[in-house]
Structure formats: structure tokens, C-alpha cells
Amino acid sequence: MPEQLIKICGLTTPETVDAAVDAGATHIGLVHFEKSPRHLPLEDAAKLRTRVPPHVKVVLLTVNMQPKDTAEALQEIQPDVLQLHGRENPEWLALIKNNSKLEVWKAIGVKDAAALEKSDRFADVAHRLIYDAAAGALPGGNGLALDWRLLLNHRHKLPWGLAGGLGPSNVGDAIRYTDAPLVDASSGLESAPGVKDTGKIRAFCDAAREARRAMA
Numbered sequence: 348m349p350e351q352l353i354k355i356c357g358l359t360t361p362e363t364v365d366a367a368v369d370a371g372a373t374h375i376g377l378v379h380f381e382k383s384p385r386h387l388p389l390e391d392a393a394k395l396r397t398r399v400p401p402h403v404k405v406v407l408l409t410v411n412m413q414p415k416d417t418a419e420a421l422q423e424i425q426p427d428v429l430q431l432h433g434r435e436n437p438e439w440l441a442l443i444k445n446n447s448k449l450e451v452w453k454a455i456g457v458k459d460a461a462a463l464e465k466s467d468r469f470a471d472v473a474h475r476l477i478y479d480a481a482a483g484a485l486p487g488g489n490g491l492a493l494d495w496r497l498l499l500n501h502r503h504k505l506p507w508g509l510a511g512g513l514g515p516s517n518v519g520d521a522i523r524y525t526d527a528p529l530v531d532a533s534s535g536l537e538s539a540p541g542v543k544d545t546g547k548i549r550a551f552c553d554a555a556r557e558a559r560r561a562m563a
């Protein structure tokens with residue numbers, strides 16, 4: 348049975364990082380984007396990063412960040428994965444991929460089938476695509492679901508994950524319906540914008556693993 352990958356995104360405190368690790372998350376996401384309620388200054392992100400054991404991967408999220416600032420963030424935080432969540436183009440991803448050992452993920456806002464097809468242009472330059480709802484008030488973390496039906500007949504050219512509006516009550520359906528190898532949630536695990544609920548983190552991880560187990 349393949350391991351269900353689970354990313355808990357937008358963690359901002361030691362308690363919630365520990366809760367995600369204890370609940371069995373495989374990835375934790377740290378957002379460095381000032382307009383987000385989940386924004387972490389570099390120094391704070393670097394401190395949280397040190398709490399994460401090696402078997403859990405740290406994903407740094409940035410949005411249209413300049414190369415010099417990106418280099419500084421990578422140096423300070425030392426993530427395992429860089430997730431680009433803005434309008435970054437394939438050339439920009441290629442530059443990062445060819446100049447570092449990092450995994451590079453690209454978030455794709457999926458508003459229709461055309462957006463999904465267009466994501467193929469990242470096939471040679473990303474290690475994984477994260478399919479999310481199209482940008483709302485923020486580029487991500489809006490609690491909006493994409494139309495899962497769009498994923499059903501798509502021929503994935505590289506590893507992928509499903510994000511957007513997931514929480515404990517629908518992640519099982521999402522996995523059963525789309526067979527997503529990775530599920531990613533943020534606002535559905537909060538009691539207020541930017542405030543993660545450790546009970547919801549645990550329930551999300553349990554529900555995701557249970558759905559995968561039942562499909563084996």
C-alpha cells in the first residue's frame with residue numbers, strides 16, 4: 348500500500364508543528380508571504396524548522412519572490428521543499444531545480460480543464476504539482492475547493508497533490524474520489540484565520556490515512 352502523503356500547511360507555532368508531527372503528517376508547510384495570516388518572518392520560520400524531525404519534510408511556501416530574497420530564505424530556513432504559489436514560470440523553476448538539491452513544487456490554480464492541461468509545461472522542471480482552487484483573496488489558503496471531477500481523466504505527468512478546501516470531514520471523500528497521493532490542508536484546520544486547531548490536525552491525518560487504508 349503506498350503511503351498517503353499528508354501536508355499540513357500554514358503552521359505558525361511550536362505546539363501546532365509538534366501536533367502535526369505527532370499526528371503523522373509527512374510534510375509541514377511554512378508560509379513566507381506577508382499578506383497571509385499565516386506569514387512567518389524568516390527568523391521565526393527557521394526556529395520552527397528546527398523542531399521538525401528528519402522523517403517529516405519541511406515545505407517553504409513563497410509567492411512571486413525575487414531570486415535574491417528566495418536565496419536568503421532558503422539559506423535561513425533550509426527547507427526540504429520549495430513550493431512556489433504565485434505566477435512563477437517554468438524558466439524560474441528550472442533555475443532553482445538546476446542550482447539546488449531542493450525539491451521544487453508548483454501550485455496550480457485549477458479553475459477549468461485548460462488550467463490543468465497547461466500545468467504540463469512544468470513537467471520537466473517541478474518535482475510535484477499541487478492542484479489547488481484558483482486564487483481568491485490570497486494565492487492559497489482560501490478554503491475553496493477545486494472541481495475534483497476535472498482530475499479524474501487527467502494523465503498526470505509527475506507526482507501531484509490535492510489542496511483547496513480540505514478538512515477532516517471531506518479528506519476521505521477526496522482521496523477515494525481522486526486517488527490523490529498527497530493531500531494538503533490549511534484553513535480547514537483552523538479555529539480562526541492563521542490559528543490552527545490541534546484536534547482538527549489529528550482528525551485530518553487520521554481520516555486521510557484511514558481512507559487510503561480502506562482502498563488498499
Ligand SMILES: O=C(O)c1ccccc1NCC(=O)[C@H](O)[C@H](O)COP(=O)(O)O
Pocket residue numbers: 356357376378380383384385386408409410432479485486487488489490491510511512513531532533534535
Ligand atoms: O495559506 C496561506 O495563507 C497561503 C498564502 C499564500 C500562498 C499560499 C498559501 N497557502 C498554500 C497552501 O499550501 C494551502 O495549504 C492550500 O492553498 C490549501 O489551502 P486551504 O484551502 O485553506 O486548505
